[in-house]
Amino acid sequence: MKRMDLVRSAAGAIIAHPMRSALTSLGVVIGVAAVVIMTSIGLGAQQRVMGAISGLGSNLIIISPSASRSGFVAQAAGTDISITGADAEALAKQLDGVVAVAPSVRGQAQLAAEGTNWNSRIEGVTPDYLIARDLSIGQGRMFDDREARQGRTVAVIGTTVARELFGEADPLGKRIRVGGSPFQVVGVLTPKGQSGFGQDQDDIVLGPLGAVRSRVVGRRVKGDAVQTIYLKTASEKDLDRVQEDATNLLRERHRIREGQDDDFQAQNMASILKASEAATQTFTILLAAVAAVSLVVGGVGIMNIMLVAVTERTREIGLRMAVGAKRADILAQFALESVALSLAGGVIGLLIGVIGTVILAKLAGWPIAIASWAAPLALGFSVLVGLVFGAYPSWRAAQLDPIEALRRE
Amino acid sequence: MIAVQDLFKIYTMGGEPLAALDGVSLSFDRGAYLSVTGPSGSGKSTLMNVLGGLDRPTRGTYTFEGEDVSGLDDDQLAHFRNQRIGFVFQSFQLLARQTALQNVELPMIYAGVSPKDREDRAIQMLGKVGLSERIHHRPTQLSGGQQQRVAIARALANSPDLLLADEPTGALDSATGKDVLALFETLNREGLTVIVVTHDASVAARAKRQIGFEDGRIVLDKVLRP
Numbered sequence: 001m002k003r004m005d006l007v008r009s010a011a012g013a014i015i016a017h018p019m020r021s022a023l024t025s026l027g028v029v030i031g032v033a034a035v036v037i038m039t040s041i042g043l044g045a046q047q048r049v050m051g052a053i054s055g056l057g058s059n060l061i062i063i064s065p066s067a068s069r070s071g072f073v074a075q076a077a078g079t080d081i082s083i084t085g086a087d088a089e090a091l092a093k094q095l096d097g098v099v100a101v102a103p104s105v106r107g108q109a110q111l112a113a114e115g116t117n118w119n120s121r122i123e124g125v126t127p128d129y130l131i132a133r134d135l136s137i138g139q140g141r142m143f144d145d146r147e148a149r150q151g152r153t154v155a156v157i158g159t160t161v162a163r164e165l166f167g168e169a170d171p172l173g174k175r176i177r178v179g180g181s182p183f184q185v186v187g188v189l190t191p192k193g194q195s196g197f198g199q200d201q202d203d204i205v206l207g208p209l210g211a212v213r214s215r216v217v218g219r220r221v222k223g224d225a226v227q228t229i230y231l232k233t234a235s236e237k238d239l240d241r242v243q244e245d246a247t248n249l250l251r252e253r254h255r256i257r258e259g260q261d262d263d264f265q266a267q268n269m270a271s272i273l274k275a276s277e278a279a280t281q282t283f284t285i286l287l288a289a290v291a292a293v294s295l296v297v298g299g300v301g302i303m304n305i306m307l308v309a310v311t312e313r314t315r316e317i318g319l320r321m322a323v324g325a326k327r328a329d330i331l332a333q334f335a336l337e338s339v340a341l342s343l344a345g346g347v348i349g350l351l352i353g354v355i356g357t358v359i360l361a362k363l364a365g366w367p368i369a370i371a372s373w374a375a376p377l378a379l380g381f382s383v384l385v386g387l388v389f390g391a392y393p394s395w396r397a398a399q400l401d402p403i404e405a406l407r408r409e
Numbered sequence: 410m411i412a413v414q415d416l417f418k419i420y421t422m423g424g425e426p427l428a429a430l431d432g433v434s435l436s437f438d439r440g441a442y443l444s445v446t447g448p449s450g451s452g453k454s455t456l457m458n459v460l461g462g463l464d465r466p467t468r469g470t471y472t473f474e475g476e477d478v479s480g481l482d483d484d485q486l487a488h489f490r491n492q493r494i495g496f497v498f499q500s501f502q503l504l505a506r507q508t509a510l511q512n513v514e515l516p517m518i519y520a521g522v523s524p525k526d527r528e529d530r531a532i533q534m535l536g537k538v539g540l541s542e543r544i545h546h547r548p549t550q551l552s553g554g555q556q557q558r559v560a561i562a563r564a565l566a567n568s569p570d571l572l573l574a575d576e577p578t579g580a581l582d583s584a585t586g587k588d589v590l591a592l593f594e595t596l597n598r599e600g601l602t603v604i605v606v607t608h609d610a611s612v613a614a615r616a617k618r619q620i621g622f623e624d625g626r627i628v629l630d631k632v633l634r635p
Contacts (some may be wrong), residue, residue: 326519
């Protein structure tokens with residue numbers, strides 16, 4: 001039996017019962033639409049998290065204090081700040097393949113200038129911070145190492161802070177009060193926009209580490225302590241080695257014995273990316289799996305209707321056999337019918353899925369990305385569902401005895 | 410020549426063997442016109458199924474123009490039915506969803522005939538049975554006699570060697586039944602071998618040779634006309 005004749009016969013059988021065919025396909029429509037929408041949501045979340053993490057800076061190792069233990073009681077991470085500016089200097093001196101070492105303290109502070117005020121994030125940093133975090137100066141200059149060491153009260157501000165405090169006026173050379181202490185603005189950062197986590201990256205004030213620590217965040221960060229040390233390596237392949245060297249060096253400096261927990265944690269962007277990629281992938285797969293259940297339910301619906309069709313058309317099957325249809329022809333006819341039902345559902349489901357994804361993105365503002373493989377996957381799956389669930393009814397049809405089949409009323 | 414030799418078809422009913430065919434031998438030449446009569450369960454339908462390649466005998470041989478049909482597998486039998494046999498059924502067995510033309514094309518689809526040739530041939534066959542004006546009608550739009558003529562056109566589609574008709578007039582009134590039998594006679598005169606299974610003595614009497622069945626055996630074999 002020729003391919004075109006098979007297709008025509010399948011189409012004819014489906015069109016003969018339009019309502020029944022539509023309802024049968026509905027299960028697959030819903031299943032495929034659900035798979036498309038769910039994977040799109042998952043993928044969107046994944047892309048957003050990835051963007052957020054890589055927005056922190058490339059080739060970056062972040063060292064932060066970790067939870068310490070007093071006796072058996074674990075304290076919250078960062079309760080006792082264990083890493084210091086001296087650690088940062090040691091890391092800068094002794095590690096190979098490091099481009100920038102940037103210790104940092106941070107806090108939230110009330111800013112005031114020229115009669116207006118604003119609340120913003122303030123970070124006490126060294127000039128290397130710009131390199132570590134892939135930032136640049138748009139206007140003016142960065143404070144230098146000498147200013148930083150001397151504890152000069154100069155500041156570089158983000159464009160949001162500049163706009164809120166000075167409007168259209170030139171902020172360079174102006175004085176701002178940060179939590180009560182006066183700082184002079186020497187530069188404005190190039191705007192970076194929102195981070196992947198939804199934070200305005202331009203709403204920030206950078207000041208010299210020493211000055212910010214003593215004047216702004218001093219109550220929480222004592223002595224030479226810092227909250228974070230950013231290490232930037234020359235290339236991505238150095239990340240693991242540098243991280244290991246840094247860990248060893250800090251353990252030595254902090255006199256941590258073999259077998260004892262570190263009092264700091266070092267993470268590199270690659271491993272954070274990998275971990276969160278794995279997490280969001282699991283999330284996506286989970287969503288898709290839930291949606292796939294409805295696809296299976298749709299398949300059962302197809303099997304049900306195909307069994308009904310085989311029973312209804314027993315005499316037709318017998319007649320076809322009598323005039324020369326081989327068992328394989330009958331098998332192919334019913335299998336194709338089942339695949340056509342399922343595939344039609346898949347195509348409609350794909351359309352609904354794509355439209356639904358776009359509407360969801362618009363209405364709910366969810367991060368959504370339709371995977372390039374969504375279409376082939378959805379259509380492939382619907383063909384597979386048609387084949388798997390059409391197999392048994394088709395086999396039943398092909399196994400009929402023509403004499404019995406012709407006699408059936 | 411078509412011949413069956415020592416044909417047995419044995420069913421097991423409730424543990425008891427039951428011979429639907431009990432040693433049947435029969436042969437006839439191309440151009441024969443046979444009627445097969447006998448009460449229900451006498452084995453005449455079983456013989457028709459074996460001759461038509463729908464069923465295999467338990468024992469015995471079946472040769473069709475020199476070909477041993479009893480040794481064919483399912484696919485070979487399907488091909489044999491497609492090429493050699495034309496079936497006409499009491500209940501017509503037309504596909505309700507399809508037009509007369511599509512019904513006649515059906516055996517040619519399985520023969521792999523191209524759509525164009527199929528249509529030409531189907532139109533020709535429908536003309537032969539006098540339905541040129543009805544080729545796009547569906548079975549429900551046709552009378553019983555017309556439906557049976559569509560079925561005969563379908564049976565002729567692949568130029569079979571043997572036309573097997575099982576109670577072809579059973580569902581028709583006597584006038585249209587006579588038309589159908591007249592059509593068989595015309596086809597037979599053109600050289601087609603025809604076998605008609607019937608209860609009806611008047612139908613049986615129109616054949617050239619009459620075979621009578623009882624309890625799986627041939628009890629009557631009478632030449633009515635040369």
